[in-house]
Amino acid sequence: MASDENLVGRLVDGDELALRELLRRYERPLSHFIYRHTGGRDVEDLYQETWLRVVRHAARFDRNRRFSTWLFQIAVNLCRDWHRRPPPDPALPPDSAANDTRPAVEARVDALRLLSTLPEPQREVVLLRYYQDLTEDEVAQILDCPKGTVKSRLHNALARLAAAVRGQEQ
Amino acid sequence: MDRDSPLARLTAHTADCAECEKTPLPLERIAAVLEATVPAIDAAALSRQTFVQLRSELQRQSLAVGWRRIAIGVLLSLLPLPLVLAYNAYLLHAVYDLLSSLLPAAVAAYLVLSYAAFLLLLFATTYAAIPLLMAHRPVGSRSVPA
Numbered sequence: 470m471a472s473d474e475n476l477v478g479r480l481v482d483g484d485e486l487a488l489r490e491l492l493r494r495y496e497r498p499l500s501h502f503i504y505r506h507t508g509g510r511d512v513e514d515l516y517q518e519t520w521l522r523v524v525r526h527a528a529r530f531d532r533n534r535r536f537s538t539w540l541f542q543i544a545v546n547l548c549r550d551w552h553r554r555p556p557p558d559p560a561l562p563p564d565s566a567a568n569d570t571r572p573a574v575e576a577r578v579d580a581l582r583l584l585s586t587l588p589e590p591q592r593e594v595v596l597l598r599y600y601q602d603l604t605e606d607e608v609a610q611i612l613d614c615p616k617g618t619v620k621s622r623l624h625n626a627l628a629r630l631a632a633a634v635r636g637q638e639q
Numbered sequence: 640m641d642r643d644s645p646l647a648r649l650t651a652h653t654a655d656c657a658e659c660e661k662t663p664l665p666l667e668r669i670a671a672v673l674e675a676t677v678p679a680i681d682a683a684a685l686s687r688q689t690f691v692q693l694r695s696e697l698q699r700q701s702l703a704v705g706w707r708r709i710a711i712g713v714l715l716s717l718l719p720l721p722l723v724l725a726y727n728a729y730l731l732h733a734v735y736d737l738l739s740s741l742l743p744a745a746v747a748a749y750l751v752l753s754y755a756a757f758l759l760l761l762f763a764t765t766y767a768a769i770p771l772l773m774a775h776r777p778v779g780s781r782s783v784p785a
Contacts, residue, residue, distance in 0.1 A: 480697070481700075481701075481704055482701055482704065483697050483698055483700065483701020483702075483704070485690075485694065485697060488690060488693060488697060489690055492686040492689060492690055493686065496682040496683060496685065496686040497682045500678065500680055500682040500685055501678045501680075501682070504678035504680055505678065509678070509679070509680075512678075512680055512685075513685060513688070516685055516689060517688070517689045517692055517693075520689050520693055521692075521693060521696060524693055524696050524697055524700065525696070525700065527700075528704065579672060579675065580672050580673055580674075580675045583672055583673075584673075595673075598648065598652070599645055599648055599649065599673060600645070600673075602645075602648065620652075620655075620656055621658075623652055623656070624652075624656050624658050624659050627649065627652070627653070627659065627664050627666075627669065628662070628664070630669045630672075630673075631664045631665055631668075631669060634665055634668045634669055634672055635665070
């Protein structure tokens with residue numbers, strides 16, 4: 470099976486199969502990352518923009534790096550730019566299925582709100598380390614910060630989440 | 640506990656973090672809340688849509704890269720051309736000198752000019768083949784039906 474890095478190399482030659490394979494491999498982790506980062510808004514646009522940048526800059530991709538790190542770095546930058554725009558009111562994701570059970574929807578909203586209470590740097594660390602199962606080194610590389618910063622951000626995020634969870638229960 | 644479970648990841652962090660060790664955190668409750676965020680999106684449909692959107696970009700880029708390769712290939716192949724031409728001119732001159740000492744000058748000139756024309760044709764076809772070869776798509780480069 471071709472490695473991600475190999476597939477990126479083939480993208481440069483316009484290989485559509487390579488693009489399709491990369492999309493298949495990363496559709497879930499990437500779309501879920503963006504969804505959680507933005508609270509479910511503009512996921513489609515950000516997802517497409519991320520891949521557009523991958524295709525456009527594939528020739529410049531350093532094969533010694535991991536593709537996943539590069540991909541999430543692009544996504545993080547796009548999500549950061551998105552957050553700089555004036556935010557609309559917090560709301561349910563637009564495609565919250567009507568046939569969802571009420572408790573599940575509430576739990577989802579609670580979790581999204583909980584995440585949205587975190588400052589952006591802490592939220593990014595939680596999303597990458599907790600949901601994507603990237604190592605602290607990889608997270609540090611994606612966020613372009615030292616590993617120690619990742620650790621302290623994760624600690625602060627957990628402390629905040631713990632306080633929020635305790636607060637919800639009272 | 641599953642080593643790769645999200646809770647395990649949190650636990651691994653707290654075990655490694657001096658600050659977290661001091662103040663025990665309700666990791667299971669945090670994990671339970673975070674796990675409740677199952678994104679309500681059809682990732683496969685999103686990918687299909689993205690693929691359709693990016694096809695034209697991929698083709699445009701592939702074309703641009705192809706032209707760049709052709710240009711570089713032609714330029715590189717043209718670099719030694721003056722040297723090759725000079726060497727051939729020297730050879731033709733030497734052959735003419737040799738032939739004209741054995742044959743009438745007109746016949747020697749005819750033979751040398753014929754050979755020069757043949758060489759010219761050879762050069763032209765060789766250099767014309769370079770961009771054609773460069774434009775040839777590699778085997779790994781394939782397209783799929785929409």
